[in-house]
Amino acid sequence: xxxxxxxxxxxxxxxxxxxxxxxxxxxxxxxxxxxxxxxxxxxxxxxxxxxxxxxxxxxxxxxxxxxxxxxxxxxxxxxxxxxxxxxxxxxxxxxxxxxxxxxxxxxxxxxxx
Amino acid sequence: xxxxxxxxxxxxxxxxxxxxxxxxxxxxxxxxxxxxxxxxxxxxxxxxxxxxxxxxxxxxxxxxxxxxxxxxxxxxxxxxxxxxxxxxxxxxxxxxxxxxxxxxxxxxxxxxxxx
Numbered sequence: 001x002x003x004x005x006x007x008x009x010x011x012x013x014x015x016x017x018x019x020x021x022x023x024x025x026x027x028x029x030x031x032x033x034x035x036x037x038x039x040x041x042x043x044x045x046x047x048x049x050x051x052x053x054x055x056x057x058x059x060x061x062x063x064x065x066x067x068x069x070x071x072x073x074x075x076x077x078x079x080x081x082x083x084x085x086x087x088x089x090x091x092x093x094x095x096x097x098x099x100x101x102x103x104x105x106x107x108x109x110x111x112x113x
Numbered sequence: 114x115x116x117x118x119x120x121x122x123x124x125x126x127x128x129x130x131x132x133x134x135x136x137x138x139x140x141x142x143x144x145x146x147x148x149x150x151x152x153x154x155x156x157x158x159x160x161x162x163x164x165x166x167x168x169x170x171x172x173x174x175x176x177x178x179x180x181x182x183x184x185x186x187x188x189x190x191x192x193x194x195x196x197x198x199x200x201x202x203x204x205x206x207x208x209x210x211x212x213x214x215x216x217x218x219x220x221x222x223x224x225x226x227x228x
Contacts, residue, residue, distance in 0.1 A: 004156075033215060042117070043157070043202065045215035056215055090156065100145040100164075100208035102216060104156040 002026050004105035006091050012111045015081060021108045023074040023091030029103075030096040032074040034066060037088040037107070049074060050096055081112045115140040117205050119219025127227050132193055134222045136203035137185040145208035146179060146186045147216070152199045160201075161188070164208070190224075198226045 004025045013019050025032065034046040048056035049068040063085075065077040074091055088109050092102040116139040126132045138146075147162035163170045163177045163186065170177050174193075179186040190197055200223050204216040 040220075042220045043204075043216075043218040045217065048215045058215070100206060100214065101147065101159055101162060103159070104149075106156045 004091060004093055004103055006089075006105040006108050008108060009106065010109045010111075012113060013078070013081065014113055015083070017081075018077070018079040020078065021076040021089055021091075021110075023076075023105055025072055025074075025091075025093040025103075025105075027093060027103060028095070029093040030071050031094045032068060032071070033092040033094075033102065034074065034076055035090040035092060035104075037090055038086075043090070047076075078110075081110075083112050086110055086112045115143055115205055115207075115217040117203060117217050117219040119203050119222060121222060122220065123223045123225070125225040125227055126193055128193055128195060130193055132190045132197070132224055134188045134201055134203070134224070135185060136187070136205075136219050137183075138205040138217075139184065140205070140207070141181075141184065142207050143205040143217075145206050145214070146177070147204050148177060148188050149202045149204065149218075150199045151202065151221075157202060193224075193226050195226050195228065198224060200224070 007022045031050045036044045046060045047066045052068045067075040088107045090107045091105040094102040119136045144165035149157035150160045151157045163179050174191045176189040200221045202221045203219045206214040206216045
């Protein structure tokens with residue numbers, strides 16, 4: 001698959017589990033993002049990475065921990081989540097020398113039980 | 114921080130008619146305004162965007178207008194077709210030209226095209 005890919009596509013985890021979401025972009029971009037999409041709420045920006053450095057953290061609880069080992073990969077490590085964290089987690093990427101357009105992955109549907 | 118309001122939340126139009134979705138933003142420093150289309154179970158896809166140095170942009174049946182003074186922008190879809198049925202999101206950001214800038218989204222408009 002080309003563009004932005006995410007794995008797994010679906011994840012069910014208990015509140016005491018630890019899991020990780022993975023995002024990979026094949027577009028040669030230098031910036032990557034995590035967004036959360038809940039029912040009846042707008043897409044919420046969680047984290048921004050530019051050239052593998054975190055440049056923005058939107059007051060996200062510490063139970064979400066991002067990691068960006070290189071410009072093509074982005075992870076979201078999850079631990080001791082709450083049921084209200086159940087949502088669609090979307091990764092996006094953009095070129096830092098571009099015009100601002102962001103390209104989204106298909107998302108990971110997370111259910112916390 | 115930025116706040117983006119989007120209306121209406123649901124819009125039903127007859128096939129062939131036009132649809133208009135409106136958004137307002139609060140941060141006068143915002144200068145990049147994209148629109149995304151999200152079909153059920155799919156990822157958001159960029160359909161058109163506009164920058165603050167432009168008042169209007171058109172791409173076939175889709176157009177976006179921007180009024181920086183009033184801080185609002187609108188999406189216009191003409192000659193609507195069944196495949197236009199989806200949720201549409203507006204967004205705003207301060208594009209700083211070389212950095213990475215997160216988007217602030219509106220709550221979305223569910224557009225329904227009636228046959």
